[in-house]
Each structure stands twice: as C-alpha cells, then as structure tokens.
C-alpha cells in the first residue's frame with residue numbers, strides 16, 4: 001500500500017463518509033467500505049464543529065488513541081461497565097470543544113478480526129466511552145489482526161487518513177495523541193503531529209523517542225490548542 005501522506009493542498013470535502021453502512025445502532029452508524037478497510041463510527045448526535053480556521057499552528061482536529069489514552073486499557077474488554085476514563089480525558093475533550101476543534105478516536109481492535117468482539121459490542125463500548133468522556137466526532141477502528149497486513153493497523157496511517165476524510169481536514173493539520181510508539185508512528189506516517197502521553201505501560205525508550213510528550217491529556221490539549229479564549233480576549 002502507499003504509505004505516503006497526501007500532500008496536495010486541495011481542500012478536502014467535508015464528511016467524506018465511507019459509503020457502506022455495516023451497522024446502525026441507537027447511538028451511531030458504522031461504515032466500512034470493504035474487508036481491508038477501517039471501520040468508521042459516526043455518532044448520530046455528531047455535531048462536529050466546522051473545522052476552524054487554523055490559528056497559530058493549531059491543529060484543526062485532534063485524534064486520540066483509545067485504550068491506555070482516553071480510557072484505561074482493559075485487555076479484551078467487552079463490558080461497557082468496565083470502561084474507565086484516563087485522568088483529565090473529560091477535561092481535554094471539553095477544552096477542544098471550547099476551542100472549536102473536533103476530537104476523534106483512532107483505535108486498533110484486533111479482537112474484532114479474531115471473532116472475539118462483535119461490532120454491536122464495540123459500539124456499546126464506544127457509546128459508554130462517549131457518555132463518560134464527552135462526544136467524539138468520529139471513531140476509526142482497525143478490526144484486523146496483526147498478521148493481516150492491512151494499511152490501517154497502527155503504526156500504519158490508514159486510521160488517521162480515514163478520520164481526517166470524515167472531518168474534512170488534512171493529516172498535516174491534525175494531531176494524534178497516544179501512549180505507545182505505534183500511535184506516534186501512525187501520526188508520523190500520515191504526516192500528522194504526534195504527542196505521547198505516557199502511562200505505566202509506556203516503555204522508557206518510547207518516551208525518549210517521542211517528538212512531543214505531555215504529562216496528561218489536558219496538558220497535551222493545552223499545548224496543542226492553547227488555553228480557552230477568554231471573553232473579550234484574543235481569539
């Protein structure tokens with residue numbers, strides 16, 4: 001596959017959703033254009049802010065890894081009741097909403113490809129996560145197993161590309177926040193800005209190699225988009 005980031009400067013159409021609906025639930029619609037493509041979840045309530053005019057190098061969208069970044073990593077979890085937000089996740093998403101910057105998720109979920117996690121279960125997990133941390137404009141999931149050689153399993157860039165297409169932003173205008181090297185690899189290969197928020201599972205070498213790090217999610221967002229604008233202050 002072509003792992004080069006698209007560098008053309010032509011405007012990207014807004015809401016370039018994949019064409020094929022694979023599941024519609026009470027909370028969201030899932031799309032997948034083919035077995036080798038990512039799964040894309042768009043909430044029915046999605047009110048993705050129109051991607052703001054980039055200001056002072058601000059990203060126009062921020063994409064988060066899920067397990068170990070937005071929520072605690074619970075291996076092979078199928079139970080929405082076990083979803084626990086990571087520290088300051090809610091605050092980070094609120095700061096992005098205040099700044100008019102859409103937030104999304106990019107997540108490897110190989111248990112889907114292994115037959116251990118059904119799409120309806122995955123949707124329930126994501127609906128619960130949104131209820132806890134706040135709304136997300138788009139979620140792009142790699143359902144493939146590591147040995148499938150797809151183009152979307154991080155550190156491949158396909159999830160970043162898919163989320164950017166839906167949001168109508170270009171990867172170089174986007175930041176990816178994660179807790180391991182694969183997240184930053186996907187960011188790098190897509191041409192996006194990568195930010196590492198280490199947790200206890202993050203290896204020291206990954207932290208040393210990261211181009212940018214932040215102590216927690218709210219700090220990462222503050223560094224990316226700045227403090228919320230004050231009434232009457234500069235925008």
Ligand SMILES: [Zn+2]
Nearest residue numbers: 142150152153
């Ligand atoms: Zn994949």
